Amino acid sequence: MAFVALYVLLLSGEHADAFVCDQVSACIPVLRLARIRKKVLFYCHFPDQLLTKRESFLKRIYRLPLDWLEEFTTGMADCIVVNSKFTASVFKDTFKSLSHISPDVLYPSLNISSFETIVPADIADLIPKKKKFLFLSINRYERKKNLSLALEALHELRGRLDSHEWNEVHLVMAGGYDERVLENVEHYEELRSLATKLKVNDHVTFLRSFSDEQKISLFSNSVCVLYTPSNEHFGIVPLEAMYMRCPVIAVNSGGPLESVLHNVTGFLCDPLPTQFSEAMEKIVRDPLLKDTMGAAGRDRVMEKFSSEAFAEQLYQYICRLTQ
Known part of the structure:
Protein backbone atom coordinates (compact mmCIF):
# COMPACT_ATOMS: atom_id res chain seq x y z
CA MET A 1 0.00 0.00 0.00
CA LEU A 110 -24.31 -3.39 -3.63
CA ASN A 111 -23.15 -4.05 -7.18
CA ILE A 112 -26.68 -4.30 -8.52
CA SER A 113 -25.64 -4.60 -12.17
CA SER A 114 -24.03 -7.98 -11.52
CA PHE A 115 -27.39 -9.39 -10.39
CA GLU A 116 -29.03 -8.21 -13.60
CA THR A 117 -26.46 -9.57 -16.03
CA ILE A 118 -25.76 -13.04 -14.57
CA VAL A 119 -27.69 -15.91 -16.11
CA PRO A 120 -29.11 -18.10 -13.30
CA ALA A 121 -27.86 -21.67 -13.14
CA ASP A 122 -29.99 -24.79 -13.06
CA ILE A 123 -30.02 -25.93 -9.41
CA ALA A 124 -32.51 -28.77 -9.73
CA ASP A 125 -29.80 -31.22 -8.71
CA LEU A 126 -29.19 -29.33 -5.44
CA ILE A 127 -32.75 -29.35 -4.12
CA PRO A 128 -35.01 -32.38 -3.75
CA LYS A 129 -38.29 -32.18 -5.67
CA LYS A 130 -41.51 -30.87 -4.12
CA LYS A 131 -39.74 -28.54 -1.67
CA LYS A 132 -42.01 -25.53 -1.28
CA PHE A 133 -40.06 -23.71 1.44
CA LEU A 134 -36.37 -23.33 0.64
CA PHE A 135 -34.30 -21.61 3.32
CA LEU A 136 -30.80 -20.41 2.45
CA SER A 137 -27.68 -19.77 4.53
CA ILE A 138 -24.71 -18.09 2.83
CA ASN A 139 -21.41 -17.66 4.65
CA ARG A 140 -17.88 -18.99 4.77
CA TYR A 141 -17.35 -22.33 6.49
CA GLU A 142 -15.86 -20.72 9.60
CA ARG A 143 -16.82 -21.33 13.21
CA LYS A 144 -17.22 -17.62 13.99
CA LYS A 145 -20.08 -17.49 11.45
CA ASN A 146 -22.18 -19.65 13.81
CA LEU A 147 -23.58 -21.76 10.98
CA SER A 148 -24.67 -24.42 13.46
CA LEU A 149 -27.44 -22.00 14.50
CA ALA A 150 -29.13 -22.55 11.11
CA LEU A 151 -29.11 -26.33 11.58
CA GLU A 152 -30.34 -26.12 15.17
CA ALA A 153 -33.13 -23.73 14.09
CA LEU A 154 -34.13 -26.18 11.35
CA HIS A 155 -34.32 -28.93 13.98
CA GLU A 156 -36.51 -26.70 16.18
CA LEU A 157 -38.71 -25.86 13.19
CA ARG A 158 -39.42 -29.55 12.67
CA GLY A 159 -41.17 -29.65 16.06
CA ARG A 160 -43.35 -26.69 15.09
CA LEU A 161 -44.70 -28.17 11.82
CA ASP A 162 -46.85 -31.12 10.94
CA SER A 163 -45.31 -33.90 8.83
CA HIS A 164 -46.71 -32.56 5.55
CA GLU A 165 -45.33 -29.06 6.13
CA TRP A 166 -42.00 -30.46 7.29
CA ASN A 167 -41.61 -32.50 4.12
CA GLU A 168 -41.88 -29.27 2.10
CA VAL A 169 -38.97 -27.61 3.97
CA HIS A 170 -35.34 -27.67 2.86
CA LEU A 171 -32.20 -25.76 3.83
CA VAL A 172 -29.20 -25.02 1.60
CA MET A 173 -25.96 -24.27 3.45
CA ALA A 174 -23.88 -22.47 0.82
CA GLY A 175 -20.45 -21.33 1.88
CA GLY A 176 -17.02 -20.20 0.80
CA TYR A 177 -14.67 -23.17 1.05
CA ASP A 178 -10.96 -23.68 0.43
CA GLU A 179 -9.58 -27.19 0.98
CA ARG A 180 -6.21 -25.62 1.84
CA VAL A 181 -7.77 -23.90 4.87
CA LEU A 182 -7.95 -26.40 7.72
CA GLU A 183 -10.84 -24.66 9.48
CA ASN A 184 -12.97 -24.81 6.31
CA VAL A 185 -12.40 -28.55 6.01
CA GLU A 186 -12.95 -29.28 9.70
CA HIS A 187 -16.02 -27.09 10.10
CA TYR A 188 -17.69 -28.50 7.00
CA GLU A 189 -17.41 -31.98 8.49
CA GLU A 190 -18.58 -30.71 11.89
CA LEU A 191 -21.73 -29.27 10.32
CA ARG A 192 -22.46 -32.45 8.40
CA SER A 193 -22.09 -34.45 11.61
CA LEU A 194 -24.37 -32.03 13.45
CA ALA A 195 -27.04 -32.34 10.75
CA THR A 196 -26.91 -36.13 11.13
CA LYS A 197 -27.05 -35.88 14.91
CA LEU A 198 -30.10 -33.62 14.75
CA LYS A 199 -31.69 -35.94 12.17
CA VAL A 200 -32.22 -33.17 9.63
CA ASN A 201 -29.59 -34.28 7.12
CA ASP A 202 -32.29 -35.34 4.63
CA HIS A 203 -33.52 -31.73 4.64
CA VAL A 204 -30.11 -30.06 4.17
CA THR A 205 -27.88 -29.56 1.14
CA PHE A 206 -24.28 -28.50 1.79
CA LEU A 207 -22.84 -26.48 -1.08
CA ARG A 208 -19.17 -25.50 -1.14
CA SER A 209 -17.63 -22.70 -3.23
CA PHE A 210 -20.75 -22.00 -5.25
CA SER A 211 -20.77 -19.95 -8.44
CA ASP A 212 -22.43 -16.54 -8.93
CA GLU A 213 -24.92 -18.21 -11.24
CA GLN A 214 -25.87 -20.69 -8.52
CA LYS A 215 -26.15 -17.91 -5.96
CA ILE A 216 -28.62 -15.96 -8.11
CA SER A 217 -30.74 -19.09 -8.56
CA LEU A 218 -30.68 -19.88 -4.85
CA PHE A 219 -31.84 -16.37 -3.95
CA SER A 220 -34.60 -16.54 -6.56
CA ASN A 221 -35.91 -19.88 -5.28
CA SER A 222 -35.60 -19.23 -1.53
CA VAL A 223 -38.37 -18.03 0.75
CA CYS A 224 -35.89 -16.66 3.28
CA VAL A 225 -32.18 -16.21 4.04
CA LEU A 226 -30.75 -17.15 7.44
CA TYR A 227 -27.87 -14.89 8.47
CA THR A 228 -26.28 -16.31 11.61
CA PRO A 229 -23.07 -14.35 12.52
CA SER A 230 -23.10 -12.14 15.62
CA ASN A 231 -21.44 -8.71 15.70
CA GLU A 232 -20.80 -8.74 11.96
CA HIS A 233 -19.06 -5.52 10.85
CA PHE A 234 -21.71 -4.90 8.20
CA GLY A 235 -22.56 -7.98 6.14
CA ILE A 236 -23.26 -7.85 2.40
CA VAL A 237 -25.40 -11.03 2.25
CA PRO A 238 -28.50 -9.37 3.78
CA LEU A 239 -28.28 -6.66 1.09
CA GLU A 240 -27.99 -9.26 -1.66
CA ALA A 241 -30.97 -11.15 -0.27
CA MET A 242 -33.13 -8.05 0.06
CA TYR A 243 -32.30 -6.89 -3.45
CA MET A 244 -33.38 -10.33 -4.69
CA ARG A 245 -36.69 -9.83 -2.83
CA CYS A 246 -35.83 -12.43 -0.22
CA PRO A 247 -36.65 -11.80 3.49
CA VAL A 248 -33.77 -12.08 5.97
CA ILE A 249 -33.68 -13.64 9.43
CA ALA A 250 -30.55 -12.27 11.09
CA VAL A 251 -28.95 -11.94 14.51
CA ASN A 252 -29.88 -8.69 16.24
CA SER A 253 -26.33 -7.32 16.54
CA GLY A 254 -23.74 -5.67 14.33
CA GLY A 255 -24.47 -4.58 10.77
CA PRO A 256 -27.87 -6.29 10.31
CA LEU A 257 -29.32 -3.90 12.90
CA GLU A 258 -28.78 -1.20 10.28
CA SER A 259 -29.59 -3.09 7.10
CA VAL A 260 -32.55 -5.30 8.07
CA LEU A 261 -35.77 -3.68 9.27
CA HIS A 262 -37.45 -5.92 11.84
CA ASN A 263 -40.90 -7.11 10.75
CA VAL A 264 -40.53 -5.15 7.50
CA THR A 265 -37.71 -6.68 5.44
CA GLY A 266 -37.18 -9.65 7.74
CA PHE A 267 -36.72 -10.55 11.39
CA LEU A 268 -33.96 -9.69 13.89
CA CYS A 269 -33.55 -12.36 16.56
CA ASP A 270 -31.30 -13.33 19.42
CA PRO A 271 -28.81 -16.01 18.28
CA LEU A 272 -31.03 -18.77 19.66
CA PRO A 273 -32.51 -21.71 17.69
CA THR A 274 -35.94 -21.13 19.26
CA GLN A 275 -36.13 -17.53 18.05
CA PHE A 276 -34.81 -18.32 14.58
CA SER A 277 -37.22 -21.24 14.20
CA GLU A 278 -40.14 -19.06 15.34
CA ALA A 279 -39.32 -16.57 12.58
CA MET A 280 -38.95 -19.42 10.07
CA GLU A 281 -42.37 -20.73 11.10
CA LYS A 282 -43.91 -17.34 10.32
CA ILE A 283 -42.55 -17.57 6.78
CA VAL A 284 -43.98 -21.08 6.36
CA ARG A 285 -47.38 -20.21 7.85
CA ASP A 286 -47.80 -17.03 5.82
CA PRO A 287 -46.25 -17.40 2.34
CA LEU A 288 -47.32 -13.83 1.49
CA LEU A 289 -44.53 -12.58 3.78
CA LYS A 290 -42.08 -13.60 1.08
CA ASP A 291 -43.68 -11.11 -1.32
CA THR A 292 -44.37 -8.23 1.07
CA MET A 293 -41.03 -8.38 2.90
CA GLY A 294 -39.21 -9.06 -0.36
CA ALA A 295 -40.67 -5.95 -2.00
CA ALA A 296 -39.80 -3.84 1.07
CA GLY A 297 -36.26 -5.23 1.01
CA ARG A 298 -35.73 -4.30 -2.64
CA ASP A 299 -36.96 -0.76 -1.96
CA ARG A 300 -34.65 -0.41 1.05
CA VAL A 301 -31.58 -1.49 -0.90
CA MET A 302 -32.34 0.91 -3.74
CA GLU A 303 -32.88 3.78 -1.31
CA LYS A 304 -29.94 3.33 1.08
CA PHE A 305 -27.44 0.84 -0.34
CA SER A 306 -27.33 1.33 -4.11
Whole structure:
Protein backbone atom coordinates (compact mmCIF):
# COMPACT_ATOMS: atom_id res chain seq x y z
CA MET A 1 0.00 0.00 0.00
CA ALA A 2 2.84 2.39 0.83
CA PHE A 3 4.54 1.56 -2.48
CA VAL A 4 1.31 2.06 -4.45
CA ALA A 5 0.71 5.37 -2.68
CA LEU A 6 4.22 6.54 -3.61
CA TYR A 7 3.65 5.45 -7.21
CA VAL A 8 0.38 7.40 -7.36
CA LEU A 9 2.12 10.49 -5.99
CA LEU A 10 4.89 10.31 -8.56
CA LEU A 11 2.49 9.58 -11.41
CA SER A 12 -0.34 12.03 -10.83
CA GLY A 13 -0.30 13.24 -7.24
CA GLU A 14 -0.08 16.91 -8.18
CA HIS A 15 -3.24 16.70 -10.29
CA ALA A 16 -5.42 15.06 -7.63
CA ASP A 17 -7.89 17.06 -5.54
CA ALA A 18 -7.99 14.45 -2.78
CA PHE A 19 -6.96 10.90 -2.00
CA VAL A 20 -9.36 8.15 -0.93
CA CYS A 21 -7.64 5.45 1.09
CA ASP A 22 -9.48 2.21 1.73
CA GLN A 23 -8.99 -0.16 4.68
CA VAL A 24 -5.19 0.07 5.12
CA SER A 25 -4.06 3.29 6.77
CA ALA A 26 -0.28 2.74 6.61
CA CYS A 27 -0.09 4.56 3.27
CA ILE A 28 -1.54 7.82 4.59
CA PRO A 29 1.87 9.25 5.69
CA VAL A 30 3.15 8.64 2.15
CA LEU A 31 0.17 10.47 0.66
CA ARG A 32 0.95 13.43 2.89
CA LEU A 33 4.33 13.77 1.18
CA ALA A 34 2.61 15.53 -1.71
CA ARG A 35 4.40 18.77 -2.45
CA ILE A 36 1.09 20.64 -2.47
CA ARG A 37 -0.81 19.39 0.57
CA LYS A 38 -3.82 17.25 -0.45
CA LYS A 39 -6.67 16.01 1.70
CA VAL A 40 -7.04 12.33 2.58
CA LEU A 41 -10.29 10.45 3.22
CA PHE A 42 -9.87 7.10 4.96
CA TYR A 43 -12.56 4.40 4.74
CA CYS A 44 -12.25 2.15 7.80
CA HIS A 45 -14.08 -1.17 7.38
CA PHE A 46 -12.88 -2.50 10.75
CA PRO A 47 -9.74 -2.03 12.89
CA ASP A 48 -7.15 -4.42 11.46
CA GLN A 49 -5.77 -5.23 14.91
CA LEU A 50 -9.07 -6.87 15.84
CA LEU A 51 -8.91 -9.24 12.88
CA THR A 52 -5.72 -11.05 13.95
CA LYS A 53 -5.37 -13.58 16.75
CA ARG A 54 -2.85 -13.06 19.58
CA GLU A 55 -2.44 -16.63 20.77
CA SER A 56 1.27 -16.47 21.60
CA PHE A 57 3.49 -14.03 23.46
CA LEU A 58 5.68 -13.54 20.39
CA LYS A 59 2.63 -12.70 18.25
CA ARG A 60 1.51 -10.10 20.79
CA ILE A 61 4.98 -8.53 20.81
CA TYR A 62 5.14 -8.61 17.01
CA ARG A 63 1.77 -6.88 16.74
CA LEU A 64 2.50 -4.04 19.19
CA PRO A 65 4.27 -1.72 16.71
CA LEU A 66 1.81 -2.60 13.94
CA ASP A 67 -1.16 -1.80 16.18
CA TRP A 68 0.42 1.51 17.14
CA LEU A 69 1.16 2.28 13.49
CA GLU A 70 -2.44 1.56 12.49
CA GLU A 71 -3.85 3.91 15.13
CA PHE A 72 -1.29 6.66 14.48
CA THR A 73 -1.67 6.66 10.71
CA THR A 74 -5.47 6.43 10.89
CA GLY A 75 -5.46 9.63 12.91
CA MET A 76 -3.54 11.40 10.13
CA ALA A 77 -6.52 11.28 7.76
CA ASP A 78 -8.48 14.50 7.22
CA CYS A 79 -11.79 12.65 7.12
CA ILE A 80 -12.61 9.18 8.46
CA VAL A 81 -15.69 7.20 7.50
CA VAL A 82 -16.74 3.71 8.60
CA ASN A 83 -19.06 1.09 7.09
CA SER A 84 -21.66 1.02 9.90
CA LYS A 85 -22.66 2.55 13.22
CA PHE A 86 -21.48 -0.69 14.82
CA THR A 87 -17.99 -0.20 13.37
CA ALA A 88 -18.07 3.42 14.55
CA SER A 89 -18.57 2.23 18.14
CA VAL A 90 -15.76 -0.33 17.77
CA PHE A 91 -13.54 2.40 16.31
CA LYS A 92 -14.08 4.50 19.44
CA ASP A 93 -13.40 1.60 21.79
CA THR A 94 -10.28 0.44 19.93
CA PHE A 95 -8.44 3.65 19.03
CA LYS A 96 -8.24 5.32 22.44
CA SER A 97 -6.02 8.19 21.26
CA LEU A 98 -8.61 9.05 18.60
CA SER A 99 -11.52 9.37 21.02
CA HIS A 100 -11.98 12.98 19.88
CA ILE A 101 -12.88 11.76 16.37
CA SER A 102 -16.44 10.76 15.52
CA PRO A 103 -16.30 9.00 12.14
CA ASP A 104 -19.22 9.34 9.76
CA VAL A 105 -21.02 6.28 8.40
CA LEU A 106 -20.72 5.50 4.69
CA TYR A 107 -22.63 2.30 4.03
CA PRO A 108 -21.14 -0.08 1.44
CA SER A 109 -23.06 -0.37 -1.79
CA LEU A 110 -24.31 -3.39 -3.63
CA ASN A 111 -23.15 -4.05 -7.18
CA ILE A 112 -26.68 -4.30 -8.52
CA SER A 113 -25.64 -4.60 -12.17
CA SER A 114 -24.03 -7.98 -11.52
CA PHE A 115 -27.39 -9.39 -10.39
CA GLU A 116 -29.03 -8.21 -13.60
CA THR A 117 -26.46 -9.57 -16.03
CA ILE A 118 -25.76 -13.04 -14.57
CA VAL A 119 -27.69 -15.91 -16.11
CA PRO A 120 -29.11 -18.10 -13.30
CA ALA A 121 -27.86 -21.67 -13.14
CA ASP A 122 -29.99 -24.79 -13.06
CA ILE A 123 -30.02 -25.93 -9.41
CA ALA A 124 -32.51 -28.77 -9.73
CA ASP A 125 -29.80 -31.22 -8.71
CA LEU A 126 -29.19 -29.33 -5.44
CA ILE A 127 -32.75 -29.35 -4.12
CA PRO A 128 -35.01 -32.38 -3.75
CA LYS A 129 -38.29 -32.18 -5.67
CA LYS A 130 -41.51 -30.87 -4.12
CA LYS A 131 -39.74 -28.54 -1.67
CA LYS A 132 -42.01 -25.53 -1.28
CA PHE A 133 -40.06 -23.71 1.44
CA LEU A 134 -36.37 -23.33 0.64
CA PHE A 135 -34.30 -21.61 3.32
CA LEU A 136 -30.80 -20.41 2.45
CA SER A 137 -27.68 -19.77 4.53
CA ILE A 138 -24.71 -18.09 2.83
CA ASN A 139 -21.41 -17.66 4.65
CA ARG A 140 -17.88 -18.99 4.77
CA TYR A 141 -17.35 -22.33 6.49
CA GLU A 142 -15.86 -20.72 9.60
CA ARG A 143 -16.82 -21.33 13.21
CA LYS A 144 -17.22 -17.62 13.99
CA LYS A 145 -20.08 -17.49 11.45
CA ASN A 146 -22.18 -19.65 13.81
CA LEU A 147 -23.58 -21.76 10.98
CA SER A 148 -24.67 -24.42 13.46
CA LEU A 149 -27.44 -22.00 14.50
CA ALA A 150 -29.13 -22.55 11.11
CA LEU A 151 -29.11 -26.33 11.58
CA GLU A 152 -30.34 -26.12 15.17
CA ALA A 153 -33.13 -23.73 14.09
CA LEU A 154 -34.13 -26.18 11.35
CA HIS A 155 -34.32 -28.93 13.98
CA GLU A 156 -36.51 -26.70 16.18
CA LEU A 157 -38.71 -25.86 13.19
CA ARG A 158 -39.42 -29.55 12.67
CA GLY A 159 -41.17 -29.65 16.06
CA ARG A 160 -43.35 -26.69 15.09
CA LEU A 161 -44.70 -28.17 11.82
CA ASP A 162 -46.85 -31.12 10.94
CA SER A 163 -45.31 -33.90 8.83
CA HIS A 164 -46.71 -32.56 5.55
CA GLU A 165 -45.33 -29.06 6.13
CA TRP A 166 -42.00 -30.46 7.29
CA ASN A 167 -41.61 -32.50 4.12
CA GLU A 168 -41.88 -29.27 2.10
CA VAL A 169 -38.97 -27.61 3.97
CA HIS A 170 -35.34 -27.67 2.86
CA LEU A 171 -32.20 -25.76 3.83
CA VAL A 172 -29.20 -25.02 1.60
CA MET A 173 -25.96 -24.27 3.45
CA ALA A 174 -23.88 -22.47 0.82
CA GLY A 175 -20.45 -21.33 1.88
CA GLY A 176 -17.02 -20.20 0.80
CA TYR A 177 -14.67 -23.17 1.05
CA ASP A 178 -10.96 -23.68 0.43
CA GLU A 179 -9.58 -27.19 0.98
CA ARG A 180 -6.21 -25.62 1.84
CA VAL A 181 -7.77 -23.90 4.87
CA LEU A 182 -7.95 -26.40 7.72
CA GLU A 183 -10.84 -24.66 9.48
CA ASN A 184 -12.97 -24.81 6.31
CA VAL A 185 -12.40 -28.55 6.01
CA GLU A 186 -12.95 -29.28 9.70
CA HIS A 187 -16.02 -27.09 10.10
CA TYR A 188 -17.69 -28.50 7.00
CA GLU A 189 -17.41 -31.98 8.49
CA GLU A 190 -18.58 -30.71 11.89
CA LEU A 191 -21.73 -29.27 10.32
CA ARG A 192 -22.46 -32.45 8.40
CA SER A 193 -22.09 -34.45 11.61
CA LEU A 194 -24.37 -32.03 13.45
CA ALA A 195 -27.04 -32.34 10.75
CA THR A 196 -26.91 -36.13 11.13
CA LYS A 197 -27.05 -35.88 14.91
CA LEU A 198 -30.10 -33.62 14.75
CA LYS A 199 -31.69 -35.94 12.17
CA VAL A 200 -32.22 -33.17 9.63
CA ASN A 201 -29.59 -34.28 7.12
CA ASP A 202 -32.29 -35.34 4.63
CA HIS A 203 -33.52 -31.73 4.64
CA VAL A 204 -30.11 -30.06 4.17
CA THR A 205 -27.88 -29.56 1.14
CA PHE A 206 -24.28 -28.50 1.79
CA LEU A 207 -22.84 -26.48 -1.08
CA ARG A 208 -19.17 -25.50 -1.14
CA SER A 209 -17.63 -22.70 -3.23
CA PHE A 210 -20.75 -22.00 -5.25
CA SER A 211 -20.77 -19.95 -8.44
CA ASP A 212 -22.43 -16.54 -8.93
CA GLU A 213 -24.92 -18.21 -11.24
CA GLN A 214 -25.87 -20.69 -8.52
CA LYS A 215 -26.15 -17.91 -5.96
CA ILE A 216 -28.62 -15.96 -8.11
CA SER A 217 -30.74 -19.09 -8.56
CA LEU A 218 -30.68 -19.88 -4.85
CA PHE A 219 -31.84 -16.37 -3.95
CA SER A 220 -34.60 -16.54 -6.56
CA ASN A 221 -35.91 -19.88 -5.28
CA SER A 222 -35.60 -19.23 -1.53
CA VAL A 223 -38.37 -18.03 0.75
CA CYS A 224 -35.89 -16.66 3.28
CA VAL A 225 -32.18 -16.21 4.04
CA LEU A 226 -30.75 -17.15 7.44
CA TYR A 227 -27.87 -14.89 8.47
CA THR A 228 -26.28 -16.31 11.61
CA PRO A 229 -23.07 -14.35 12.52
CA SER A 230 -23.10 -12.14 15.62
CA ASN A 231 -21.44 -8.71 15.70
CA GLU A 232 -20.80 -8.74 11.96
CA HIS A 233 -19.06 -5.52 10.85
CA PHE A 234 -21.71 -4.90 8.20
CA GLY A 235 -22.56 -7.98 6.14
CA ILE A 236 -23.26 -7.85 2.40
CA VAL A 237 -25.40 -11.03 2.25
CA PRO A 238 -28.50 -9.37 3.78
CA LEU A 239 -28.28 -6.66 1.09
CA GLU A 240 -27.99 -9.26 -1.66
CA ALA A 241 -30.97 -11.15 -0.27
CA MET A 242 -33.13 -8.05 0.06
CA TYR A 243 -32.30 -6.89 -3.45
CA MET A 244 -33.38 -10.33 -4.69
CA ARG A 245 -36.69 -9.83 -2.83
CA CYS A 246 -35.83 -12.43 -0.22
CA PRO A 247 -36.65 -11.80 3.49
CA VAL A 248 -33.77 -12.08 5.97
CA ILE A 249 -33.68 -13.64 9.43
CA ALA A 250 -30.55 -12.27 11.09
CA VAL A 251 -28.95 -11.94 14.51
CA ASN A 252 -29.88 -8.69 16.24
CA SER A 253 -26.33 -7.32 16.54
CA GLY A 254 -23.74 -5.67 14.33
CA GLY A 255 -24.47 -4.58 10.77
CA PRO A 256 -27.87 -6.29 10.31
CA LEU A 257 -29.32 -3.90 12.90
CA GLU A 258 -28.78 -1.20 10.28
CA SER A 259 -29.59 -3.09 7.10
CA VAL A 260 -32.55 -5.30 8.07
CA LEU A 261 -35.77 -3.68 9.27
CA HIS A 262 -37.45 -5.92 11.84
CA ASN A 263 -40.90 -7.11 10.75
CA VAL A 264 -40.53 -5.15 7.50
CA THR A 265 -37.71 -6.68 5.44
CA GLY A 266 -37.18 -9.65 7.74
CA PHE A 267 -36.72 -10.55 11.39
CA LEU A 268 -33.96 -9.69 13.89
CA CYS A 269 -33.55 -12.36 16.56
CA ASP A 270 -31.30 -13.33 19.42
CA PRO A 271 -28.81 -16.01 18.28
CA LEU A 272 -31.03 -18.77 19.66
CA PRO A 273 -32.51 -21.71 17.69
CA THR A 274 -35.94 -21.13 19.26
CA GLN A 275 -36.13 -17.53 18.05
CA PHE A 276 -34.81 -18.32 14.58
CA SER A 277 -37.22 -21.24 14.20
CA GLU A 278 -40.14 -19.06 15.34
CA ALA A 279 -39.32 -16.57 12.58
CA MET A 280 -38.95 -19.42 10.07
CA GLU A 281 -42.37 -20.73 11.10
CA LYS A 282 -43.91 -17.34 10.32
CA ILE A 283 -42.55 -17.57 6.78
CA VAL A 284 -43.98 -21.08 6.36
CA ARG A 285 -47.38 -20.21 7.85
CA ASP A 286 -47.80 -17.03 5.82
CA PRO A 287 -46.25 -17.40 2.34
CA LEU A 288 -47.32 -13.83 1.49
CA LEU A 289 -44.53 -12.58 3.78
CA LYS A 290 -42.08 -13.60 1.08
CA ASP A 291 -43.68 -11.11 -1.32
CA THR A 292 -44.37 -8.23 1.07
CA MET A 293 -41.03 -8.38 2.90
CA GLY A 294 -39.21 -9.06 -0.36
CA ALA A 295 -40.67 -5.95 -2.00
CA ALA A 296 -39.80 -3.84 1.07
CA GLY A 297 -36.26 -5.23 1.01
CA ARG A 298 -35.73 -4.30 -2.64
CA ASP A 299 -36.96 -0.76 -1.96
CA ARG A 300 -34.65 -0.41 1.05
CA VAL A 301 -31.58 -1.49 -0.90
CA MET A 302 -32.34 0.91 -3.74
CA GLU A 303 -32.88 3.78 -1.31
CA LYS A 304 -29.94 3.33 1.08
CA PHE A 305 -27.44 0.84 -0.34
CA SER A 306 -27.33 1.33 -4.11
CA SER A 307 -24.20 2.44 -5.96
CA GLU A 308 -25.90 5.77 -6.61
CA ALA A 309 -26.57 6.34 -2.89
CA PHE A 310 -22.95 5.45 -2.07
CA ALA A 311 -21.53 7.67 -4.83
CA GLU A 312 -23.63 10.66 -3.83
CA GLN A 313 -22.60 10.45 -0.18
CA LEU A 314 -18.92 9.93 -1.03
CA TYR A 315 -19.10 12.89 -3.42
CA GLN A 316 -20.38 15.11 -0.61
CA TYR A 317 -17.47 14.10 1.63
CA ILE A 318 -14.95 14.84 -1.12
CA CYS A 319 -16.53 18.24 -1.86
CA ARG A 320 -16.37 19.10 1.82
CA LEU A 321 -12.68 18.17 1.95
CA THR A 322 -11.67 20.15 -1.11
CA GLN A 323 -13.58 23.37 -0.42
